[in-house]
Amino acid sequence: MRDVYIIGIGQTKYGEHWEKSLRALVVEAGLKAIEDANIYSKEIQAIFGGNMSAGSTIYQDNIGSLISDFSGLSVNRIPAMRIENGSASGGAAVHAGFVSVASGFYDTVLVGGVEKLTDVSMEDQAEIVSGEVDQEWELFNGGTLAGLQALMARRYMHEYGAKREEIAMLPVLSHEHGSENPYAHFRNRIKVEDVINATMVADPLTMLDMAPASDGAAVLILASEEKVRQIKPEVKIKISGSAMSSDFMSLQSRENLLELKAVRDSTEKALKMSKSDIKRVKIVETHDSSSIMGLLILEEIGLFPKGKAGKYLEEGYGHKDSRVAINTSGGLKAKGHPMGATGIGQIVESVIQLRGKAEKRQVHNADMALAINVAGTGSASISHVLEVV
Amino acid sequence: MTIPRYWREFQHRYRLIGTKCPKCGRIYFPPREVCPYCHRESIGKMQKVEIKNTGKVYSYTVIHQDVPDFKFLKPYLFIIAEMDSGVKVSGQLVDVSPEDVRIGMPVRISFRRIREEDRAGIIEYGYKFIPDE
Ligand SMILES: [Zn+2]
Numbered sequence A: 001m002r003d004v005y006i007i008g009i010g011q012t013k014y015g016e017h018w019e020k021s022l023r024a025l026v027v028e029a030g031l032k033a034i035e036d037a038n039i040y041s042k043e044i045q046a047i048f049g050g051n052m053s054a055g056s057t058i059y060q061d062n063i064g065s066l067i068s069d070f071s072g073l074s075v076n077r078i079p080a081m082r083i084e085n086g087s088a089s090g091g092a093a094v095h096a097g098f099v100s101v102a103s104g105f106y107d108t109v110l111v112g113g114v115e116k117l118t119d120v121s122m123e124d125q126a127e128i129v130s131g132e133v134d135q136e137w138e139l140f141n142g143g144t145l146a147g148l149q150a151l152m153a154r155r156y157m158h159e160y161g162a163k164r165e166e167i168a169m170l171p172v173l174s175h176e177h178g179s180e181n182p183y184a185h186f187r188n189r190i191k192v193e194d195v196i197n198a199t200m201v202a203d204p205l206t207m208l209d210m211a212p213a214s215d216g217a218a219v220l221i222l223a224s225e226e227k228v229r230q231i232k233p234e235v236k237i238k239i240s241g242s243a244m245s246s247d248f249m250s251l252q253s254r255e256n257l258l259e260l261k262a263v264r265d266s267t268e269k270a271l272k273m274s275k276s277d278i279k280r281v282k283i284v285e286t287h288d289s290s291s292i293m294g295l296l297i298l299e300e301i302g303l304f305p306k307g308k309a310g311k312y313l314e315e316g317y318g319h320k321d322s323r324v325a326i327n328t329s330g331g332l333k334a335k336g337h338p339m340g341a342t343g344i345g346q347i348v349e350s351v352i353q354l355r356g357k358a359e360k361r362q363v364h365n366a367d368m369a370l371a372i373n374v375a376g377t378g379s380a381s382i383s384h385v386l387e388v389v
Numbered sequence B: 001m002t003i004p005r006y007w008r009e010f011q012h013r014y015r016l017i018g019t020k021c022p023k024c025g026r027i028y029f030p031p032r033e034v035c036p037y038c039h040r041e042s043i044g045k046m047q048k049v050e051i052k053n054t055g056k057v058y059s060y061t062v063i064h065q066d067v068p069d070f071k072f073l074k075p076y077l078f079i080i081a082e083m084d085s086g087v088k089v090s091g092q093l094v095d096v097s098p099e100d101v102r103i104g105m106p107v108r109i110s111f112r113r114i115r116e117e118d119r120a121g122i123i124e125y126g127y128k129f130i131p132d133e
Helices: A022-037 A063-070 A089-102 A122-132 A145-160 A169-178 A192-197 A225-231 A261-273 A291-300 A309-314 A339-354 B003-007 B010-015
Strands: A004-011 A046-050 A080-083 A108-115 A200-202 A216-224 A237-246 A283-285 A368-375 A380-388 B017-020 B047-050 B054-063 B076-083 B088-093 B106-115 B124-131
Touching: A004 A022, A004 A089, A004 A225, A004 A339, A022 A063, A022 A108, A022 A216, A046 A063, A046 A089, A046 A339, A063 A080, A063 A108, A080 A089, A089 A108, A089 A216, A089 A237, A089 A339, A089 A368, A089 A380, A108 A339, A122 A145, A145 A200, A145 A291, A145 B054, A145 B076, A169 A192, A169 A291, A169 A309, A200 B054, A216 A225, A216 A339, A237 A261, A261 A291, A261 A368, A261 A380, A283 A339, A291 A309, A291 A368, A339 A368, A339 A380, B010 B017, B010 B124, B054 B088, B088 B106
Parallel strands: A046 A080, A046 A108, A283 A368, B088 B124
Antiparallel strands: A004 A216, A004 A237, A108 A216, A237 A380, A368 A380, B017 B047, B054 B076, B054 B106, B076 B088, B106 B124
């Protein structure tokens, strides 16, 4: 297996892009990434596109071809395919791109994710984002994605005696960091009381526990060692670990609602591949599609004891100046959650940090980052470890 | 939902039919064709079992979202119950007010209407939980 590097990044601002189409978003991020990598488009040998819902939001499938065409790459006759794994579509696309370069088959590939949610009504959005839970056995009975995550939150409070305020700490932290990210959907700071008193979505989770439905795109250019030697980037960033795992699709099938076995497995494998451990990681992007999901992930990867993540955040852990910085991008909560782009955007943020270009949200001595992208209530998880080498 | 997609799951939804692995004895609901733990040794051998309809609330929430198929119900109680047969089942809980629900509360499954006429004009039936005390 060969080493794989990230030589280019690009992203749009996340948020409500009323004036931009899905294809305009992904092209904007793609061209930025190609320019950032300082390569010519003809050097790209394959495209892996992450997208969850274009078939439901804009009735457009065959997203691989769409990205290839409007990025001006179809005339090069390169393979271009769509990867769909719900909210984890982006991370899955990165894993597929990684494997294709690591295997020796390609030297330079483009991994791009995009989602366009504001072309449908808010009601339809709630149904579409629930498309990643079991339609026959969860959503049929009224179990929405938010509702299922609320069941996890209630059980978390019951089993561990965690307080509602502790769960609200993650959105507070994400917004604090997001306020310094020019690409974030929301740049306001919020307080614990704001989270608790916001409009109820699924008791105990409110609107401010939940990631928003955002439009946006994010793109990476991955390259082999050979390619990196030609390009000579200022900071050489390696994907030192990439792993994906799966778990039971529906929450009711799991023995323990509070155990995210796929998250644990993909993270252990990615860290092992990078010959590292969680204690060395300086930056973590957690998948806070809701506050509770973000916290359960932080506990599952061994950063905090079970049931205590919120308490640790109250003590200042997770802040960009603490030992481990969490969601410096603003996370899914504040940076936003354009599903197909989300997992790729987490890595874009990690690269910005590792290059030392994160300005006001820069983490001191950032040399290793971990990004975790999850589908639904934990049915799929992709972990990536990134390092400056 | 088209009629066949709804009708296909009739017996499972109406009679709570799950499957049991003859090798390890694990019971699954919804039913599975293969036991994830015994895999090859369970293929073609999974047995149908009726899940006993009593259990206890394992976790609960009140959903306030405007989801097209369910907004006529909102807010509605949604739970995961740990059934006496060992499996967990999720579904709506009715005939009780949210403030009276607690984890551990005995519930049982009852046959109910799930949605009003949907986009294909079907009124869909299935199971919901009701208090059992
Ligand atoms: Zn078995």
